[in-house]
Amino acid sequence: MIALQNTPYFPQDPVEPKYFVGRDDIISALKSAFESAIKGRAANAAIYGERGMGKTSLLIKLKTLPPPGCFVVYCPLSSESNEKEFMDRLLQKIDLDYRESLPIHKSIIEKIKDFPEKVESFSLFELSLSIKKGEVDAYRAFLESLLKLRKRGFKGAYILIDEADLLTTETLALIRNGIQEIRSIYGFPVGIIAAGKQRLTKRLGGKWSPLARFFALMETELKPLNEKEAFEALTIPHVDWKKDAARHVFERSSGYPTVIQLYGAVCYLRRSSGVITKELVKKVDNEIKEELWQWFQNSWVDSPSDLEAKCIVAVAKHGTSATYSQVQKIFKKVPAPYLKRAAEKHILSQDERGVYTLPHRLIAEMFIEKYGKTS
Ligand SMILES: Nc1ncnc2c1ncn2[C@@H]1O[C@H](COP(=O)(O)OP(=O)(O)OP(=O)(O)O)[C@@H](O)[C@H]1O
Numbered sequence: 004m005i006a007l008q009n010t011p012y013f014p015q016d017p018v019e020p021k022y023f024v025g026r027d028d029i030i031s032a033l034k035s036a037f038e039s040a041i042k043g044r045a046a047n048a049a050i051y052g053e054r055g056m057g058k059t060s061l062l063i064k065l066k067t068l069p070p071p072g073c074f075v076v077y078c079p080l081s082s083e084s085n086e087k088e089f090m091d092r093l094l095q096k097i098d099l100d101y102r103e104s105l106p107i108h109k110s111i112i113e114k115i116k117d118f119p120e121k122v123e124s125f126s127l128f129e130l131s132l133s134i135k136k137g138e139v140d141a142y143r144a145f146l147e148s149l150l151k152l153r154k155r156g157f158k159g160a161y162i163l164i165d166e167a168d169l170l171t172t173e174t175l176a177l178i179r180n181g182i183q184e185i186r187s188i189y190g191f192p193v194g195i196i197a198a199g200k201q202r203l204t205k206r207l208g209g210k211w212s213p214l215a216r217f218f219a220l221m222e223t224e225l226k227p228l229n230e231k232e233a234f235e236a237l238t239i240p241h242v243d244w245k246k247d248a249a250r251h252v253f254e255r256s257s258g259y260p261t262v263i264q265l266y267g268a269v270c271y272l273r274r275s276s277g278v279i280t281k282e283l284v285k286k287v288d289n290e291i292k293e294e295l296w297q298w299f300q301n302s303w304v305d306s307p308s309d310l311e312a313k314c315i316v317a318v319a320k321h322g323t324s325a326t327y328s329q330v331q332k333i334f335k336k337v338p339a340p341y342l343k344r345a346a347e348k349h350i351l352s353q354d355e356r357g358v359y360t361l362p363h364r365l366i367a368e369m370f371i372e373k374y375g376k377t378s
């Protein structure tokens with residue numbers, strides 16, 4: 004593994020907001036959604052995208068964009084969350100983010116004259132405790148926490164949920180009911196922005212199911228970055244990326260933000276001057292592939308058996324994706340059980356149309372290099 008932490012790039016972490024590139028359409032749509040909230044109306048949005056496509060980076064960027072008076076909380080989940088667990092997480096994050104965002108909102112919320120405490124002393128700790136003791140249920144805690152924000156002087160609020168795939172359907176229903184009540188009965192505009200790997204509309208029973216319509220009327224898929232954005236992501240002060248060097252990164256990465264950041268970091272470490280040339284980038288190609296390969300292997304549940312590996316090589320020979328019959332033509336046995344096991348081991352993914360996909364073309368190349376000879 005390469006020691007990547009001391010570079011001005013972000014191959015292993017969400018990108019810092021000031022280095023965030025692209026996603027202009029969704030950013031401007033959500034920025035105006037924040038503006039509308041302080042004028043009385045909030046909307047919801049769902050964002051989905053493959054692993055490493057930039058969902059977390061986008062939510063963290065969004066957190067820096069609300070106008071004064073629109074409270075935004077970033078709530079990442081780390082394991083499957085029922086109503087109580089979700090509320091517990093949310094209340095803690097509201098407390099933390101309240102303090103962190105005070106500089107943005109202070110001038111607005113200080114104007115609330117009849118509030119007994121100082122602006123700094125806002126806390127939902129008591130409410131958290133009441134849920135834990137079973138004195139308050141999750142639904143009531145949800146309403147109370149939002150009403151407390153309103154009372155504190157906020158004009159609207161947005162809840163950004165990361166890893167939203169981990170919300171149970173019951174929790175999604177609680178959120179919907181709570182938000183509908185808070186919007187229509189209490190007149191407080193609250194919106195949800197949920198990001199995950201899975202399309203919410205699909206999971207919630209299609210475009211017209213009531214839950215899907217509530218959460219995902221505005222649904223966006225994050226795609227790879229384009230060439231201009233890739234160039235911007237590489238460009239940092241004091242380092243001069245030659246255009247053809249950046250183009251090579253764009254071609255090799257296919258615009259995948261993780262791979263672009265990895266190229267940035269490795270080229271930065273291996274440079275001998277402030278200029279990054281195409282020769283340098285080509286020199287690190289193999290190092291990048293090996294590093295990605297190691298990350299990828301770490302995400303496997305288990306290594307592939309010989310026959311599974313041969314089956315995956317058949318997918319890799321088509322680039323990153325292949326249909327069942329394409330695999331069958333190359334792989335002489337019936338591929339179904341091998342593909343199924345490879346998917347269970349998280350080595351490739353299978354969609355509902357029966358297309359098998361590896362996470363990146365460099366990974367496909369590595370599969371052929373590592374396992375191709377025996378097939
Ligand atoms: N808009 C962007 N500009 C520059 N770099 C980005 C951008 N979006 C993502 N990245 C980089 O891509 C990588 C993956 O980003 P991030 O963690 O946000 O993706 P993710 O979709 O949340 O991934 P996961 O599915 O693993 O949660 C990181 O290295 C990050 O720095």
Ligand SMILES: [Mg+2]
Nearest residue numbers: 058059060165
């Ligand atoms: Mg993420």
